[in-house]
Amino acid sequence: MVKGSIVAIVSFLHAASLPLLAQSEPDLSRLLANEGGREKAISFVASSRAERIPLLLNLTKTAPPDVDEHDLHVGLADAFGALKVTDAIPFLLLNITLRRDAFIDLRPWFKTTQAIEQSFPSVAALILIGPTASRAAMRAYDQATTPEERLAIVFVVSRIRSVPEAKNFLSTVAGRADLERSFAQEGMKTVIQ
Secondary structure (H helix, E strand, C coil): CHHHHHHHHHHHHHHHHHHHHCCCHHHHHHHHHCCCCHHHHHHHHHHCHHHHHHHHHHHCCCCCCCCCHHHHHHHHHHHHHHHCCHHHHHHHHHCCCCCCCCCCCCCHHHCCHHHHHHHCHHHHHHHHHCHHHHHHHHHHHHHCCCHHHHHHHHHHHHHCCCCCCHHHHHHHHHHHHHHHHHHHHHHHHHHHC
């Protein structure tokens, strides 16, 4: 009975101290970078949105020295998606190929759409943000520097509904891909000879 009471008291103190712990950028960043504390941090930010969103946005610029930057970026992407923070779209597009797990998966785009969204937190966040994110992604497409970034943008645009200009964008991308495939197939025939 005493052990159970101690656990209950510690749990209560931890929950009660969360707002005090998350008053500064380093404290909030530690909670976001920790998978176990991420949901609590997002709930806390959601309850005081006006005060805490700028704090989250500031964390996109520099991670505190004792916080793992990859884990922090994953936590930030999750928070921005859950809270639908449109001001975070530039950060999410910059980190669109950020993977939830640091290990290398050579075929992440051959999975189900749900698995892709789970694997790429910035992609999932952009989809949750919705039409504003879709339009920003379409504008960013030609500046994307890697094929994976372009693929992620196309995935995001294709998953967001109620964006009339998306159809033209996707049609243009598909046309370019068809032309590239045609040239590649023609080239393979001449290279083999």
